[in-house]
Amino acid sequence: MSFVILNGGFLLTDFVSNTLQVQLTQHHIAGKETGPVAYALDDTIAAIATPVGEGGIGIVRISGPEALAILRRLFRPARPRPFESHRLMYGHIVDPHTGDVVDEVMAVYMRAPHTYTRQDVVEIHGHGGMAPLRAVLSLVLSAGARLAEPGEMTLRAFLNGRIDLAQAEAVLDVVRARTEAGLQAALRQLGGHLSDDIRHARQMLLDVLAHLTALIDFPEDDVPPQDIAPDLERVAAHLERLIATADRGMLLREGVRVAIVGRPNVGKSSLLNRLLRHDRAIVTDIPGTTRDVLEETLNVRGIPVVVVDTAGIRQTQDVVEAIGVERSRAAIAQADLVLLVLDASQPLTDEDHAIAAEVEGRPAIVVLNKTDLPRRLFPDNVPFLPAAPRVELSAQQGEGLDRLEETIFEQVTGGHVMPLHGALVTNPRHKAALQRALDHVRAAQSTYAAGLPADFITIDLHSAVNALGEITGETATEDLLDTIFSRFCIGK
Template identity: 45%
Template sequence: MRVKDEDTIAAISTPLGEGGIGIVRISGEKSFDIARRIFSPKSEIKNIKSRYLYLGQIIDPEEGYPIDEVLTAFFKAPNTYTREDMVEINCHGGMTAQRKILELTIRYGARVAEPGEFTKRAFLNGRIDLSQAEAVIDVIRSKTDRALVLANRQLAGGFSEKINSIRRDLLEIMAHIEANIDFPEDDIPETDPEIIKSEIIKSKGKIEELIKNTGSSKILREGISTLILGRTNVGKSSLLNALLREERAIVTDVPGTTRDIIEEYINIKGIPVKVIDTAGIRETSDLVEKIGVERAKRYLKEAEMVLLIMDASMEITDEDRNIFEMVKDKFTIGVINKVDLPAKIDEKEVKRLLPGKKVIKISALKEQGIEELKNEIYNSIVEQIGPIDENTIIAGQRQKQALEAARNSLERAMESMKVKMPVEIIEIDIREAWEKLGEITGDTVSDDIINAIFENFCIGK
């Protein structure tokens, strides 16, 4: 499959802003010509060598003045990211230099790349499949080392090979069925229904295993949203700081210090946890604090986990009891803070108000019990989603839906076999499963879906 659009594209592939290095990337048949127009090498280049860096300057041909001193690399097709001729100009990371170089590439024959268009061309030109293309985004957005390792495994084709293996098995079943239908007069042995059934069950089992291994996808991609909740002055911001090991939130003895929402990611054994510090829940006449309390309640509705924090040096209050009621249906870990102070809290009442929920005792100020709390957060997540190991697949919603649709098609095929439907009907369901799996790798996907996927990429990738 080749790209029909013969345009040469260009984009800034590094984040805009000040930095040590900025990269302007060009791909397409005019890439080398455009680069030669604007790049003046320090030493004469008689024959361009692919994948070599050349020192020189970018010069505006019309104005004649240098834009920046750069290192330019030429990549000859087909051994490139897009399988087209490519050029990468490594300039200084200032916004002005990068933009001016990009403007020059546009002036001399390129157009600005669409989001994800470089990776889209890699897919359309057959260098990677659609599952691998989507893994590129997961590599870029990885929030932990473990998520990065898993994303790179999919980028290398691990997930795709499993999908293709199942598709090959289904294709073989269809080939036998269709041979019996199309060439009944030939000496082709009739396909034993029990063999068809056995193959369907085997393929369905493989798909169900893949679905099972995608259970942690959303958490590994986005992190689990974890809300620190409690009344004022129980140590919510101190807990946030202790989890982050930095002074991220302002901590004072004055109730109501936290007015707005603070969000930060922490890495707990490879799982990204988005920790959200909120305003203390209480009745207040302060307008700004009241807004913060309402925001905390809104965030509670969407939180996937709650760290309900209490003050060990105080008895349970009516405000505490109201908050216990708010989280009764939420995935909650109770946290008794300030255990370094004389204890007044009734732990039996806490356990009665949080039935079936784990309670951890800590001192955020002294950083006591923080590791135990992290371990409990990790164990609680794993209980919900299952273990995260080398078989884990970081699949998007589109991929999971395709897997589920393929499984459902095979279930329909098995139901048809039970009632002894004609093999032509059974073959339709098997083919539908084969096509749904092909949507994951891109073999049977529509242009609209392809375009929608790459719209989520950043420009320059």
């Protein structure tokens, strides 16, 4: 068992029997002693676990050693019987001070360790809506629970060894997934595919470190020589394969921003409506109808695409329209891909050329719209943005839409098919840590090839091991955990 003392204030051990041991400690930061860190596991926390708003069911979740005791104080079963783990019971939540019924509920007690947090967990399933949920939560807090911090339920699952840090982050990715492909990628990470690959690479490095440490610490024992170059190369190749999946993986998780731009009345809003398969933007024959930026998300072959419909870019004296034009220019600057829409029923105008100049240098697709009308413009007649693909379509009739979606997919993925199996890096934090680990492994290879002492090689190998540990949590700091779990909603 190896130990790593963290500046963040608690001590983590490597995974032993798949359990991450955690010990809260006193620690010194910049020479000043502080108290124990905030990650206490011996109190009971509670929160509303379902989204804000009206719904058929709302859930209050309780986790900790007093969870069952709190339920006993508040819950009155319709048919009294002993609580059985993982079995729903029908009854009412009752204010113990007044005897008033607060809500009609189904309650379930789940005994540790077979729970989400590996603690005793209680869930109270009541009516959706903030009034009943807040009333139930208020009674739970009055009965001895503490309001959970954002992500604290999942943090406890991590600290108690049920999941590692990469899996904990995948929980949020599952919740936020916007496409089926993105959901499948998150579920693979939640299932441990990435973690298994990371631990495999980390273990290979630890094996090399063990050999080098024996050479350093026990020179009198005649430790047999070993060529570590093949092992280091295998680790480096393994890390490179994982990093190679990152750009496509992050597309599934984060998606891309696509801005639809063009002069007024070329059919930008009609195109947005067609892509969404429903009317979202107002469409009229009056130029300048769209005066602000509209955003909607669509699924293009599994990739979440945030489509931004912008105001027509032109010179205008209308103050409101001018603000919309400036926002359109900002949308171009922020977009990963620009759709420059032209009216194929009219010749090019000075405004078309001016907008194309603003798009110059950015990934773009030139869309020739209104092909259902008599043609005045063809792809060969468009002199600007020569590297941009040309797509002809009729937003009014829906013709050519499949070709546009195919072209968008090719532009944002380079035409590569998304992997459907195995480990996939979808998180920028993971990619950065993998790259640091790879850089340290390459540096260790150079040091070894130069014939330098083993002490120098171990410096980079320790750094590589720590970088990989940041992904799965073995070497995570308190600040890192705070950053990750603060993104979660309260109750998750």
